[in-house]
Amino acid sequence: MKAYPLGHVRTPYYIRGCVGEVERICGAFANPEELAQMRSGLPPLPLYRVRFRQKDVWPDYRGGDADVVEVEIFEHWLDRA
């Protein structure tokens, strides 16, 4: 058995550990970890839209090499690759 990679539930499981490129910075939004505790979520934190190559996400992906999936991820859930 292999444990799930660590991560907040709002980082979809299928994308954890994958390397992508920042497509845009969406702005700053309330921290969902704090909102879940009925707190304000302030100060807001930077949210990124990260673009992943499908072939990097699914090794057996059936489709074009250029196909991508884009996911919104908060800055503090990302690591520099």
Place this chain on the structure above:
Amino acid sequence: MKDDQGKYQPLSYFQLMEVTLRELLVEKGIITEEQVDREVEEMRERTPERGAQVVARAWVDAGFKDRLLLNGTKACEELGLEIPALKLVVVENTPQVHNAIVCTLCSCYPRVLLGIPPDWYKSRNYRSRMVREPRIVLEEFGLKIPGHVTIRVHDSTADMRYLVLPMRPAGTEGWSEERLAALVNRDSMIGVALPK
């Protein structure tokens, strides 16, 4: 409630829960019946025609299209469409790129512009497979994307909401905005169909 007139049907579990919760909130003075009615009314007014209006404007007005792609929320305000709290990101289909929207975590959807999401959008099948094998899922919708066209799937995992700006169909030169809007169906703005 008009739809239910004439027939007695017992309340379902969720209907009962809604009534109970609403009555408690009203009784405790947290909300009023009028506020609930207004919200329901507003929810009913949100239909895909709103999204179609945005798409048709973008097709006829290049300046608006640029502003829409730059900041969807702000551009929609020009049409009197308020998108509170969440940010609208409009993604453009081109001969090289096809976009499609999904929410793998739940069922986030641009409700302000498209209304209530269809059941299939909330299904586990669509949500899990759209990121995994988008070309096959699109084919099941009757949409065959040529191999040379890049597919971009947008997973709405946080505060953004997405709307696909489909390509304007050929042969519609000189059409009025109204006539163009009639071509723009809901599914084409999710990215699983083309305007027709």
